[in-house]
Amino acid sequence: MSENLAYKIITYWVEEKSSVLDLGCGDGELLSILVERKNVKAMGIEISEQAIYSCVAKGLSVLHENIEHGLTGYADKSFDYVILYNTFQEIKNPAAVLDEALRVGKKVVVGFPNFAYYKSRLQIFFNGRVPVTSSMPFQWYNTPNLHFLSILDFTDYCNIKKIKIEKSVFIGKSGQVKFLPNLFAEMGIFIVS
Amino acid sequence: MEKNSVGLVETKYFNFDELVLDSKEHLKQVTIAYEIYGQLNEKKSNAILIEHALTGDAHAAGFHKDEDKSGWWDTMIGPGKAFDTKKYFVICSNVIGGCKGSTGPSSVNPKTGKPYGLDFPIITVADMVRAQKKLIDYLGIKKLLTVVGGSMGGMQVLQWLVSYPESVKSLIPIATTVKHSPQQIAFSEVGRQAVMSDPDWRDGNYYGVSFPTRGLSVARMIGHITYMSDVSMAEKFGRRSKEKKPIFKFEPSFEVEGYLKYRGDSFVKRFDANSYLYITKALDLFDLVGEKKLHQVFNGLKAKLLILSFKSDWLYPSYQSKEIVKACKLAGADATYCEIDSTYGHDAFLLEVDEETHLIKHFLERVSNV
Incomplete structure (x- = not known):
């Protein structure tokens, strides 16, 4: 799976000169791409101090906070987009953070590794061990992932919560996956509102 | 002398007739002690004002004649340092009420010809900043590139934001608060x-x-x-x-x-x-916005903020810096915040030079280019 492809898709989605809040922005790579290509007003929240240094070196505005309680300060709909890319599965209370993201952002971009990827299924089935894949390259004892969800889990959840999925793209090893994404995609990316 | 020092410096003095204080009293014949490092550019757009803490003074960098001890923030100010004197014009002044050249209780009261002592009026952080504004005007600077300081210095930084928001392009409050807590x-x-x-x-x-x-x-x-x-x-x-x-x-x-x-x-x-x-x-009287809401005061703020705190600082704990962050969020102000993982306590703002240098250097480059 290519991270660049995911970034390309998000960059394609995000509108020119919009405001973007990236939750768990890491070293700020995605945000700086968005600033460069889409001239967005960017803001990041990140829990790792080292990552903050990288963001600041890239000229980004970033807050050293925990996103689980870092959104309370923002007014409703204060960003055009809130991004939850590859962080969603690592937070203690994803439901609460998604609710907050939907409150603060007009649209929310959600991207996460698909646990129902066929290779994961095969590894569990044949090896009897927790799967290790390129989108989830960790062992059970060192994974930052707290929640394991599939593309269908997420779409089910959105249906129950009446969250509107505006767009979705599924990414596999060699690009976009259109056929049976819950089986063949390593990553799902959605815009919800 | 080390290579990246601003070298030999001397304290200068700026005098003016009167300062009207928060207490409504008029302080007469006021002197502000200050030092400058680097060159002011033609557009006068590269000036940085350094604010000292409780017992600091105007001597922030370099050396005075016949003294071995460098200025109090020499690790941060000089050629190639965080406040790079090859690029920026750096100003530091002693606060009024102080005793390092600016008018304070040990100065001579023009009315009596004797030191003020307790006849010196009560001064506030806003008064300190009011006096600095006169110095900045005198130096011909309309807009400061940044105002920066730790502890009490940080309070002055925040006061600049409230008193003269149009005169600052960015602000760097470090290990500070919008109001003193009961413990402080x-x-x-x-x-x-x-x-x-x-x-x-x-x-x-x-x-x-x-x-x-x-x-x-x-x-x-x-x-x-x-x-x-x-x-x-x-x-x-x-x-x-x-x-x-x-x-x-x-x-x-x-x-x-x-x-x-x-x-x-x-x-x-x-x-x-x-x-x-x-x-x-x-310091104790300092309450930046009083009854008002901080984010309302920050509304429409154009200046960018870099807010720093230190994990082990229990005198000015991070939660106080986070209140500033929260107000920035609500007001939509452009802020960066980092809680530096230090064990030095409140002193960290003088000691965590590498971390501060990294953050401040990049931040200044960014605000200079806007």
């Missing part, structure tokens, strides 16, 4: 009581007669405890003692005792006791 007021008060209970204080009229050495040194000792952390004290002193066996006497024998005594003793040689009272009072 309590420590200030213990310090003041130590000074005032010294018989040599003589209700503040000690000039030329005596000096409340014992009281002021105790105040400084208390201060130093609050500037460190449990961990930094354990690392620096442990339970090491100059005596091999426990001695059953009250002379300082633990290293930490000796250190505090040394700090107290050296402080009284360089600082005026009344200034200590006036400035700590200004």
Whole structure:
């Protein structure tokens, strides 16, 4: 799976000169791409101090906070987009953070590794061990992932919560996956509102 | 002298007739001591104002003639440093109420021809900044590239934001707060009581007669405890003692005792006791927005902020910096915040040079280019 492809898709989605809040922005790579290509007003929240240094070196505005309680300060709909890319599965209370993201952002971009990827299924089935894949390259004892969800889990959840999925793209090893994404995609990316 | 020092510097003095204070009193014949480093560019757009903490002064960088000790923030100011004097014009002034060249309680009262003592009016952080604005106007600077400082310096930074938002392009408040907490007021008060209970204080009229050495040194000792952390004290002193066996006497024998005594003793040689009272009072009175909501005051703010705090700082804990962050969020102000993982306690703002340099350097590059 290519991270660049995911970034390309998000960059394609995000509108020119919009405001973007990236939750768990890491070293700020995605945000700086968005600033460069889409001239967005960017803001990041990140829990790792080292990552903050990288963001600041890239000229980004970033807050050293925990996103689980870092959104309370923002007014409703204060960003055009809130991004939850590859962080969603690592937070203690994803439901609460998604609710907050939907409150603060007009649209929310959600991207996460698909646990129902066929290779994961095969590894569990044949090896009897927790799967290790390129989108989830960790062992059970060192994974930052707290929640394991599939593309269908997420779409089910959105249906129950009446969250509107505006767009979705599924990414596999060699690009976009259109056929049976819950089986063949390593990553799902959605815009919800 | 090290290669990246600003070198030999001297304190300059700026005089003006009158400053109207928050207390409505008029302070006459005011002097502001200041130092400058680097060159002001043609557009006058590269000026940085450095704000000192409680016992600091205008001598922030370089060396004075015949002195070996460099300025108090020499690690951060100089060619190639965080505040790069090859690029920026750096100004630092002594606060009014101080005793390092600016008008304060030890200055001569023009009305009586004697030192003010307690006739000196109560001053506030806003008054300090009001005086600095006059200096900045005098230097012909319309807009400061940044205002930066830690602790009380950070309060002045925030005061600039409220008093003169159009005159600042960015702000760097470090290890600071929008208002003193009861705990912070309590420590200030213990310090003041130590000074005032010294018989040599003589209700503040000690000039030329005596000096409340014992009281002021105790105040400084208390201060130093609050500037460190449990961990930094354990690392620096442990339970090491100059005596091999426990001695059953009250002379300082633990290293930490000796250190505090040394700090107290050296402080009284360089600082005026009344200034200590006036400035700590200004800190306690500091309440940036009072009854108003902070984010309302920040509304429409164009200046960018870099807010820094330190994990082990229990005198100005991170939650106080996070209140500033929260107001920025609500107001939609452009802010960056980092809680630096340091064990130095409040002193960290003077010691965590590498981290601060990295953050400040990049931040300044960014705000310079806007």
